[in-house]
Amino acid sequence: MEIVICPDATEAGRLGANAIVALLQRKPDAVLGLATGSSPMAIYDELVRRRQSGEVSFAQARAFTLDEYVGLASDHRETYHNVIRRDFVDRVDFAPAAVHGPDGLAADLPAVCHEYEEAIVTAGGVDLQILGIGTDGHIGFNEPSSSLASRTRIKTLATQTRIDNARFFGGDVDQVPTHCITQGLGTIMDARHVVLVASGHGKAEAVHQLAEGPVSAMWPATILQHHPHVTVLLDEAAAGRVQ
Numbered sequence: 422m423e424i425v426i427c428p429d430a431t432e433a434g435r436l437g438a439n440a441i442v443a444l445l446q447r448k449p450d451a452v453l454g455l456a457t458g459s460s461p462m463a464i465y466d467e468l469v470r471r472r473q474s475g476e477v478s479f480a481q482a483r484a485f486t487l488d489e490y491v492g493l494a495s496d497h498r499e500t501y502h503n504v505i506r507r508d509f510v511d512r513v514d515f516a517p518a519a520v521h522g523p524d525g526l527a528a529d530l531p532a533v534c535h536e537y538e539e540a541i542v543t544a545g546g547v548d549l550q551i552l553g554i555g556t557d558g559h560i561g562f563n564e565p566s567s568s569l570a571s572r573t574r575i576k577t578l579a580t581q582t583r584i585d586n587a588r589f590f591g592g593d594v595d596q597v598p599t600h601c602i603t604q605g606l607g608t609i610m611d612a613r614h615v616v617l618v619a620s621g622h623g624k625a626e627a628v629h630q631l632a633e634g635p636v637s638a639m640w641p642a643t644i645l646q647h648h649p650h651v652t653v654l655l656d657e658a659a660a661g662r663v664q
């Protein structure tokens with residue numbers, strides 16, 4: 422695990438974008454794994470700039486999002502389908518059908534989970550997975566006590582995660598869905614390169630566990646200690662508890 426402590430989140434975003442640009446220059450049809458939320462925004466903003474300057478193109482790239490809320494109406498602005506389009510996908514030149522996410526409104530959610538796993542394999546697997554980390558150590562929505570070998574499945578969101586995400590729902594935790602579909606820890610571990618980005622004091626304990634804690638289902642991100650190629654990009658606040 423390579424840990425890079427940056428002066429600020431903008432620099433962490435620049436380094437994350439560098440990795441994606443280098444991958445796409447080498448492999449234009451690479452498969453990207455996309456996280457939603459605040460953490461990857463500096464990476465996405467930088468990638469939009471690099472696209473505008475003509476340094477990189479996503480025209481042949483494919484992408485899979487990590488997770489989706491269950492039961493949010495398709496026109497709700499906080500479905501992860503809508504969030505990733507607004508925050509990143511529609512700001513660059515992805516082909517319309519090249520970005521995939523689990524359908525949180527499907528009648529048969531277990532079938533959706535199974536098909537999502539198959540679609541990732543059929544695409545050739547994820548070349549580079551972008552991750553954020555929850556204050557409780559989740560990656561994707563693999564909450565504490567998730568199986569370290571888990572695959573894409575339905576999960577109950579932890580109370581802490583719903584409190585953390587209430588800021589996207591007008592501050593009202595009751596509006597945050599209770600369930601989600603998430604890639605499993607085993608799914609994430611299959612990605613060839615993982616780039617995890619974290620900023621702010623609120624992430625310091627989870628980052629400490631990720632980097633220095635024992636591997637434990639109670640801090641799901643710690644499974645990344647067993648991954649052969651992980652880059653962790655931190656600002657100084659998120660790195661505050663790393664020895």
Ligand code: F6R
Pocket residue numbers: 455456457458459460461487488552553554555556559560561562
């Ligand atoms: C989002 C996801 C989550 C977030 C995490 C951190 O697709 O899978 O693991 O990365 O909850 O969220 P932010 O970045 O908003 O602090």
